[in-house]
Amino acid sequence: NAGVTQTPKFRILKIGQSMTLQCAQDMNHNYMYWYRQDPGMGLKLIYYSVGAGITDKGEVPNGYNVSRSTTEDFPLRLELAAPSQTSVYFCASSYSTGEYNYGYTFGSGTRLTVV
């Protein structure tokens, strides 16, 4: 199993450019998440999804958009990149029945620099 696959691993963007961070999982997990990790800070939730067609904002959604058209894929879109979006981005997934969560799997991260 590949688990959670994120692409690209590294990217440099100019201010005002747009890009999409890709995330795919092959474990049939219903939940998917996007987090950002800034130096000295805990991971912060950007957006999450409880299943195909359903997404919701996390703690720090401004400047980002997501979609979940399939169970497997959960891309994160950055519009009009700003230096404040320089960070390491992690995608994660989990399977939950509502009563029990079976644990989380994380991708390897995307290191994004906006200059």
Added chain:
Amino acid sequence: KNEVEQSPQNLTAQEGEFITINCSYSVGISALHWLQQHPGGGIVSLFMLSSGKKKHGRLIATINIQEKHSSLHITASHPRDSAVYICAVRFRFGNEKLTFGTGTRLTIIP
């Protein structure tokens, strides 16, 4: 406010030492996770626990629900254990979202 605090922030030890990393949280939880992140690497889940104690190799995780506290122990530490260890909790009324501590950077010197 739902918060997670870890200590220490940084820890340097000699190879072979017994390591303890602590995590405390503010309100009731459904589960607590210990995660490992190597420099420049991804995040790997080590343990998920909601009560008692779990052991995997040289790693032991314990949780005290009444005191809202968890510890991660490493026995016979080795340089390859050098990493950032992150505590994350799923609060009881937090849906399926995790709240993360800021991590403990562990360096084991040969």
